[in-house]
Amino acid sequence: MEQAMKNGLESWFQPLPDQKCPYCGRILHQLTHTVASGQTYLLGIYEICDCEGAVRRREQTAAAKAKQEQYRVEQLHQGKVDKLLKAMDIPARYTHCTLQNYSVPPGDQRALEMVSAYVERFGAQRKKGMGLYLHGANGLGKTHLAYAIARALCEKEHAVICKAAVDILLDFRAVMDGALNETEYTAMRAYVSADLLVVDDLGKEHVTDWSLAQFFGILDGRYRQMRPTIVTTNYVDDALIRRLALQSDRETATGIVSRLHGMAYDVPMSGKDYRSQ
Template identity: 30%
Template sequence: MATVVPEVEVSCPLCGGSGWRPEAVEDRPTPRVVPCECKQTQQLERRMQRAGIPKRFADRSFDTFRIEHNGDVNDSLSFALSAARRFVREYPMLNKVGLLFHGPCGIGKSHLAVAIVRELLGKNIGATYCNTKDLLQNLRYSFNPISQTSEAELLRGIIDTEVLVLDDLGAERLTDWVQETMYHVINSRYQADLTTLITTNLEYGPPGTEEDVPVSRLSSDQARRATRKETLGDRVGQRIWSRLTEMCRAVGMQGEDQRERLRRR
């Protein structure tokens, strides 16, 4: 019969698990006691969980964001990282305008958005991460009689948070309900002067006219003759697009899909 060895909790080498460690002070014979970094790390991890950051994104930070490919610096990624750092540095005293990261899948848009949330939480600033598709799915589920959470409760937490990340905006097809729900969220935050950060895989641009229809909405024969890609404005509609242009500064990101590159290794 195999012997079961109980797990031993490894204490912090600096504080022994107490949460406090000694720190030497110049010109004083005895050290002072200060909070240990391990407790600060644990507190940040708990805040990130409450902020809705998925476990897969728990290690996303500015330090882990890569701007190089094959030894060369990608200028658009370098600019995006600088814009994200600047936002954290200036918020909220110097700048409350949000950022809208746009670019192809896997380029690092969500990485930067989560890294911003991490930094804000570390400064004791309220921030929430929300995948747009998951939000809409949770709202649909709230209509179920067995749901423990109402639509109003879900929306209140999203609308009222100081800084909100709406990740992957435009991933859902535009129905009347989707459009009205997202407009309610974005317009409510606009009216309350709250900061919103956006990521999207769609082309950054306004809605087209009736004569200027995107490829995705054409027949196969028409699509072969068309050149314009569907824009974020096409997907979310004019009202939401208008609000976003006032609330956010667009930051374009270009390059290779980082997830695909890692899979090829």
């Protein structure tokens, strides 16, 4: 066995014929390697020519390899983004929404600036567990911004859940009715553990003790685990508390709003309803 290995190694270090540089004609010799004992071994590679043609060829080869690697990385990235976007399942009406095509209501440039800065610095905000609390009247583009943020962060390879509040409740109802192959615990865990959760139109859903408990569980869980959450609503503070407590207890409703202020930057939105223009 040992002799066979020795013979195999020796076959790798047999003298190779000299080569000529195809660009300048210089003779290129086989390289050698000397070990500490003084013994010299032939290597299976040649000298590198430093003529202009050879240098240019190496640069071209390196550039081609770099381009190929960049393409591979881009394809891998796009595959991950496509998978995340598919999982997010953006409603057809909002698939076009980006920060770049958001129509800023007159006098509301600050909201877009805050949202854009948040997306740009999401890594730091994620560590702090901070989200956004967008509130204002109908037709100011809150939902557009919500889905635009979600898309932008999916493109940074973050797992995002972005749903209307009423659809979140429908998910939990489907779990309870056995329509989905999961438990209420696993459903809650998915909402609590996502890199980013976006809850659109909080307060529009039919509020009951049960629905309020679901939202409190989600927001409290994310608050405790420092997971960033973005909420959009037509209501603010007292109005939202009254809405959430309409058919439930005010204490839980107040707790939800309190959590929002502790885990999200306040983003008031003003202007005119663009749907009426």
